[in-house]
Amino acid sequence: MKWSNLENDICPVARSLSVIGDRWTLLIIRDCFLGISRFQQFQSSLDITRHVLTDRLNRLVEQGILIKEEYARGRYDYRLSETGRTLEPVLRELFNWGKRHRPLRRKTA
Amino acid sequence: MKWSNLENDICPVARSLSVIGDRWTLLIIRDCFLGISRFQQFQSSLDITRHVLTDRLNRLVEQGILIKEEYARGRYDYRLSETGRTLEPVLRELFNWGKRHRPLRRKTA
DNA sequence: CACAGGAAGTTCCTTTTTGAAACTTTTAAC
DNA sequence: GTTAAAAGTTTCAAAAAGGAACTTCCTGTG
Numbered sequence: 001m002k003w004s005n006l007e008n009d010i011c012p013v014a015r016s017l018s019v020i021g022d023r024w025t026l027l028i029i030r031d032c033f034l035g036i037s038r039f040q041q042f043q044s045s046l047d048i049t050r051h052v053l054t055d056r057l058n059r060l061v062e063q064g065i066l067i068k069e070e071y072a073r074g075r076y077d078y079r080l081s082e083t084g085r086t087l088e089p090v091l092r093e094l095f096n097w098g099k100r101h102r103p104l105r106r107k108t109a
Numbered sequence: 110m111k112w113s114n115l116e117n118d119i120c121p122v123a124r125s126l127s128v129i130g131d132r133w134t135l136l137i138i139r140d141c142f143l144g145i146s147r148f149q150q151f152q153s154s155l156d157i158t159r160h161v162l163t164d165r166l167n168r169l170v171e172q173g174i175l176i177k178e179e180y181a182r183g184r185y186d187y188r189l190s191e192t193g194r195t196l197e198p199v200l201r202e203l204f205n206w207g208k209r210h211r212p213l214r215r216k217t218a
Numbered sequence: 219c220a221c222a223g224g225a226a227g228t229t230c231c232t233t234t235t236t237g238a239a240a241c242t243t244t245t246a247a248c
Numbered sequence: 249g250t251t252a253a254a255a256g257t258t259t260c261a262a263a264a265a266g267g268a269a270c271t272t273c274c275t276g277t278g
Contacts, residue, residue: 007211008213008214010213011139011207012203012204012205012206012207012208012211013135013136013139013200013203013204013207014136014139014207015207015211015213016203016204016206016207016211017132017135017136017203017207018211019211021131021132021135022130022132023126023130023131023132026122026126026130027122027123027126030120030122030123038254038255039254039255039256040253040254040255043255048237049236049237049238049239050255050256050257051235051236051237051238051256051257051258052235052236052237053256054255054256054257055235072244072245072246072254073244073245074243074244074245074254074255074256075244075245075254075255076254076255083210086206086209086210087206089202089205089206090199090202090203090206091122092202093198093199093201093202094121094122094125094126094199095121095122095125096121096198097121097125097195097196097198097199098120098121098122098123098124098125098126099121100195101192101195102116102121102124102125102127102128104117104119104124105117132265147225147226148225148226148227149224149225149226152226157265157266158265158266158267159226159227159228160227160228160229160264160265160266160267161264161265161266162227163226163227163228164264181225181273181274181275182273182274183225183226183227183272183273183274184225184226184273184274185225185226
């Protein structure tokens, strides 16, 4: 199966992953929940290349997860849509799982 | 940030994604929950290349999510570990989200 | 026993994606 | 009126994914 065919899979999990099953996408969405909304902010928060960031933001807008609003000529805020905000429980489970099962190890320097 | 540095990120969400934030990984885990345990079965269920499947299975074993058991010389069952089973709530949220927000459209053929 | 067939990988090679860095364009600042 | 920042593009190299054929070790079957 091509990744692109996933969106019509019979399994709801697969359909979800067709939207957010990407390496960076959920981190972008997490940042949105934390109030980040501009290109540069995402860029420095995630240290992702502009190239990929551009692509992911556009994709999320197409998918109706983010809304792109021009706040000045050629500059945009990306904000969670209604639908985007419904991803909160997913983020919460990832948060809980990571916290419990992948505890942060302090450097033994 | 390199993807590989994510595992030590301060954010639990990022740490979770360093394990399961891959395109195929969660689908493999979903299949495990559905009782799939052998290479060929994953391969035909997901239509993933052997190459990538080999890599993902090994990675999940390294991460302690799956346990690899030889059931015959050179043949293995991959089963969810204790830790692996704790991913159930994550899967459930993805299931719910997909079901609600990405309903399956019937072909208008 | 010789041969076919399946499981689980490997190899090799091509196509996509990423990543890194420099280059645009528009607007605001000094 | 030169300088800077925001949000991208472009360009080119490196890494990852896809495809198909090839390998090993078993397990039948005749």
